[in-house]
Amino acid sequence: MPEYNPPPVDLPPGSLVFAYLRDSGGPTQEGSTAQQEREIVAYCRVHGLALTHIFSDVARSGGKVDGRAQFMAMIDATKDPATRPQGLIIWNFARFSRDVDDSDYYKSMLRKRGVVIHSLTDMIPDGPYARLVEKVIDIANEEKRRQNSRDVKRGLAALVREGFSPGIPPRGYKAVQVSRGETRDGKARMASRWEPDPELFPLVQLAWRMRAEGASYKQIQEATGGKLYRSINCWVDFFRNRSYLGIARCGELEFHNHHPPAITPETWEAVKRVERKPRTGINSPRSKAYPSLLAGLSICSHCGAAMVHHKGHNWPYYICGTKDRKGNLCPNARRIGARKVETLVIETVLNRILTPAFVKDLLEETRLQLQDTIIIEREIETRREALKITQRGIMRLLDLLESGQLDTQDVKDRLKQREGEKARLLYEINQLEARLQSSQIEITPEALALALSVWRGELEDLHTAGDVAALRRTLTRFITKIELDYTHVRICYTYPIDGLITPKTSQNFGGT
Template identity: 30%
Template sequence: MPRHHLTQRHKAQKEQNHLWELPSGSHVWVYLRHSPGDKQTIQSQAVEMQKWCADSNWIIERMFVDEAMEGSREDRPQFQEMLRLSRHEPQPVQGIVLWSLSRFARDQLDSQFYKAELRKRGYAVISKVDDVPNNEMAPIYEAFIDWKNQRFLDDLATDVRRGLTYIVGQGYWPSSVPPRGYRSERVEIGYRHNGDVRYGQTLIKDEAWFNMVSLAWKMKLESNASYFDIHETTHLYKVPSTYGLMFNNLIYAGVFVYGGVKYPMNWQDGERFCEPYITLEDFQKVQENRLRRSFSMIHPRALVSHYLLSGLAYCGCCEDAERKSKLLGQNDNRTPDYRYYKCSERKNTRSRQCTMPVISCWRLDEAVIDLLRQHVFTPEYIASELQLVQQELDKKIDHSHDQVQQLTPLVQAQQSKVESLIELITRKGMTPILEKQYDVANQEWQRLSAQLTQAKQQAENAQDPVGYQLDAQMLLNDALEIVDQKDIPQKRDLIAHFVERIVVYPDRIIVYFKFRVDDDMTHERVAHLDSSPLRQSLVYVLHPPVAIKLIRRGGRDGCRCDVDQRGVGTRG
């Protein structure tokens, strides 16, 4: 095709893309959407749209209807079907007409993106309610309408959260579906502005599920039964994996976690949101039992990663927002020598909710290494740890000796009983009763003998750790040598032996150790409260936290990491 004709064709297509009107006789699709709870019905929209199209002399080829679907969702079936058909060639219709732009999409970005795609393909997208002029000001009008629709969605979400938070604060359940083992009971809590009665829902134990839910908690608490065994016994849910959510839910201890806040506000004083199935102390024991059955999985990429803290560093901003997101190491394509950590939530989803900036690798890596140098890889810490080991071994030795003293007479008595039965069988002959008595006595004797042998071995294996002082010093020197090397996998493996995870904030980090930290440091054992339950991490958190002050001086090369006395040192 000659260049002149191509140019004219492109101009005509651009003019079509900017049309906010359709000529008489055009073939159109009608898209209708109805939000859950809207007072306006689909039928009323459909009647009005048919009348409008008839008055405009447009021919309706098809109506796409999404009923009871939020405008913030992209996965609306009829909406996606309309987009799929719009990509066919030749163009099936000339335009798509809507009741309002808010019916098309509530999200500002989604609305502008999909309208641009449709108009790029030659479709006119027209709203009946929104008065958008067909001139050069049309994009500005439409952009303002999209912003208003997004603002309405945000304000509505804020109002709903505020209302539900108030309801929860008053002690009422905010959802229509109660947890398994409870049922909701509707009660009057006041009156609306129009005089209608306002109702709330309180949680009470469901008699139909009470025994099975109580049994499930008892099995997990006393015998640390697996989810599969609990499922085979109780059949509370369809699949065994769902029991993890139940054992992770503080509501069964009478504490409701909503929006990251625990209700009632004075739950620590003994007040409860509803009648509990177990106590908080038993709930914490269940979490410890779950940890004993759990295992940590490390992605194979983290094992060969070229970044020191891969798999250990987590985003503190996302954690505060009840999301768990790791920090991923990356290289800057413009300057390959610049390496940094970035929140995986921001990297993978481009989330605007995470405010965590990128952090240079050298700043975070050296801060953690300096912390280990000052408080872990020291002779003083080794000495204190050996002293603790000595104390623990003394306790084990005393316990083993006590066991030996208790088990020795029991073994001797049971052995005499077995010998007496053998002598009786030799004189009288074997009978079914004697055979049964002998089997029971012999099994008990073997069980007690095994316990006695184990207790003696534990007493013999409990040695004085002072003799290992030289070996400990050699291990310390080896650890410091690994830290000084540039072998990232070895260095990361060494850090992983001491550090469970590192929560990174824009201005500080919190390091969770797998062991006791030095007594000279201020530390406390804490029960770490995460998004849903009171889950004990069983770690020691530096308190005050290790504070890394990240200060930018000029450009990237001017970044400076100053760590105060609570932290790990200073780097210029």
């Protein structure tokens, strides 16, 4: 048996001891814990120590205690004085921990419980300087861990920079072993590259094209026949993976043109635009699967959050989404009975909003407000001039971006700002033009009566049939928003009067 440090005087023959073993994993440490166990068992036999339990963490880093279940079990096993050992035997202090703070904390805990910590291979002198030497060893162990980490990261980055891929390839690629030279003893040094999988790569490209065109995950799942993923939830991470652009990552570093790309940057941006579109309101998956009449139409009158619907046991209700998720962030919101408020909304639409007298009064009020169109025309002209200036600015920024005369990110940020200004101006121009055209609305009494009769009949039939989803879709033609509170309901309404106005234009008008 090799020469190891003899047990301290605090561990005489017959002492009860635990053993803790650990290795960090990897091909060079396959037999590490087994070798530690053999040596510690033999050591205890030679020195007459009663080894009662062996705790072993295989392929676990010593830089933290998270994930080291056996280490924590060993610590917990020393709590009970009835089963507490007199000592803990370890191969060396690096097996115990490679973090100085963790080492100090757990060593102090064990020592306060009267447990002697003994390393077989670390030379710790007797006397007052023993703890100082131990501290130096712990610092050296932590520094060794950092050095190893830096060396591994540097080696991995070098591999990736050369076009090799040490990790698992994304779906649609396969790892192909290739030679990258020879070792000093003449053996082939092998590494892997990512290459398109002939069977799955076309499906990957199909999935990206479909998503860029706005297809849902379910549609993509059906089109790919479940060959890429069995679960529909996997597509979320799939469309976030920049590896499909031909980019490899190693830590914080990115290496472009690392492997054959599956998509172009334009496809990536198109998918990101689809992913950024809100999936709330009446068209959200939840609203389609579990329809409720006012979901997607109603908001909280206190904080503006969307109202959510709960079935309850025998009393369905609506509640502020913020209140439902975060409690006291909307303290004034209360539960609102669904049956009562839904009936109130339908009766208001049928008995007030869709009545000839109400619509006539609204039309007359609208004409009076829009009689003076000069101001509106001036505002339209002002915004059109501003739009021309903004468009010229966008063209100049695009020229700079293509020529590379300025920093690319600065130009992109400014271009994004200009695009936002353009969108805002176009929206304002459309709104002003709608106001201008609304001043010329003319509807004959006969056409108005016919339209209202058709709309009311459609709503009444759907309400009687109990088709909640269809009734909600129809209501969205007349209701833009409903503000709900426990004591009042505020309905913002509109009218789809296409084909009934003179001159013939397609406009909506409404109010609250």
